[in-house]
Amino acid sequence: MSVHLPTILSAENIRQRQALIRPYLKKTPLLQSEKINALAGCNIYFKCENFQHTGSFKVRGAFSAALLLSEEERKKGLCTHSSGNHAQAIAKAAQILACPAYIVMPENAPAFKQRATAELGAEIRFSPPTTAGREAALAAWQKETAAHFIHPYNDYDVILGQASCSLEILEELSDIDGILAPIGGGGLLSGALLSAHYFRPELKVLGAEPQLVNDAYLSLAAGKIIENKRTDSLADGLRTTIRPKTFGVFQELLSEIICVEEEEIILALRLIWEQLKIVVEPSSAVPLAALLKHKARFKGQNWAIILSGGNIDLDHLPF
Template sequence: MTILTKNIPTADIIVEAHERIKPFVHQTPVMTSQSINAISGARLYFKCENFQKVGAFKFRGATNAVFSLNEDERQKGVATHSSGNHGQGLALAAKMQKIPAYIVMPENAPRVKRLAVEGSGAEVIPCKNTLASREETLQKVVEQTGAITIHPFDDYRIIAGQATAAKELIEEQGQFDVIMTPVGGGGLLSGTALTCHYWSPLTKVIAGEPSGADDAIRSMKAGTIIPCPQPSTIADGLLTTICERTFGIIKDHVSDIISVTDDEIVAAMRLIWERMKIIVEPSAAVPVAALLKNKEEFKGKKIGIILTGGNVDLDKLPFR
């Protein structure tokens, strides 16, 4: 048994994380749509993390990680790399603790997300739009500042925090046939898989993944992590590659990952905007796209879908 496997969050750790963050996060609403049910042929329950603080589920993990730090660690501040939502979550959590935050962001990150990070008082450090540049820049920042790295997903405190979204969904709506999330780095997917494993073991966990950033699908087929060489997708929050921590949980507890194209993502995003009258970003629409692409597989089933975020640059909408 490896150290990573041995330290996977237990049910008790997820409960502790939930209690730790409850005073600070929103218990987001669960919404339904009769028209989307009719289109899909399934009974859908949307956990609306687009209404979470900072507009995304990432605030859950960031809050758990920051509020888990001891006093010496807090004094050093925190640092991370992020295309936006994790950066926003970490910046706000750090602000609540009155500690510095340093957020490395790719130059092409949505303007709305960069402004939100800066609005919480964090320092934004730009980098090139590659994972290597993100990691190299972050390493330099940590060396210069001494800040504690809070990785967007390669951290069990983050995974435990993200697990609380599905925990709330199950507690409110009961057992599901399937719970669906998108997958990028795998923090939400692995946290959701653990929640179902502990509290709803008959529930299948299925993810949607952009075809242009399909490392999770490649890795599941190969049984080992296979990075996507040049990830490219409209779902900017899903450009990262899964890690050993998240993959270890995903390969043991996730039933399937479904690939979707950018056109399918945009169509699902537009459907949610039009039928539910709520704003979601492309990454949030990915599991909906996966469901609509495979209607027969999900027909007649009770399905929970975590709508991961709603931070959209309104000057660059993918539809008119």
């Protein structure tokens, strides 16, 4: 198949970006569980981005975009709108690079996420929880500050940063058959697709999405972006809708998305906590849920699953 990608999404840029951001990242481990392997009938390596700085892979993209800015641009600060992990990632990048961070959070963002973002030194303003409300609040604030807006995923610099996660998997594992990643806005999976495309083209890369917010699945089938009608999946990191830049990568490189039910996510989440002894958020459990739903297809194979993050309110666990 002939693949058409924007020039910026090149093998060289992926490599360069990885070298650029590496000093700012933790090397996250690949964990395994005998019990989960026995249950799944295959050999799974879990890439633990819950151990990454700020508890999710999002710092990869945040640093990737922020480090490209000039001294002058950085002084004006970074800004974004986010209720979740991207907010903390931008706040962290700004803290390390010693520049201001302006974060618009929806007024219904969980208190523990507000606190974590504020603790990193970011300035926070609240907006109505709608996309329009968030964007309007950010635009007004950006007018005051002239800060640089880093979108959580509809940004090639962010996508190039997220690719470093899969690149680390490829560096460590020479024998895997594929990578499974969750889909929210599509940045993490875009990075995995690009890494495999350039550096291990025989690798299968699949996406996993909650049935309740399966905008990427529907969009891929329709050939155009379909918005989520509901946003109440337990996997709060995956409620956002895919945007043109990630959708473009999906259209070129993604062969399949597996959708899973909420109950399947809860079962997989609990399995990860109990067997791997790690704290991950519901979004992280979606790929394992997908694999367990289609065991026969993965039988006897070696797969890497990206656990995207570990930020969860311990006062409101789903089990």
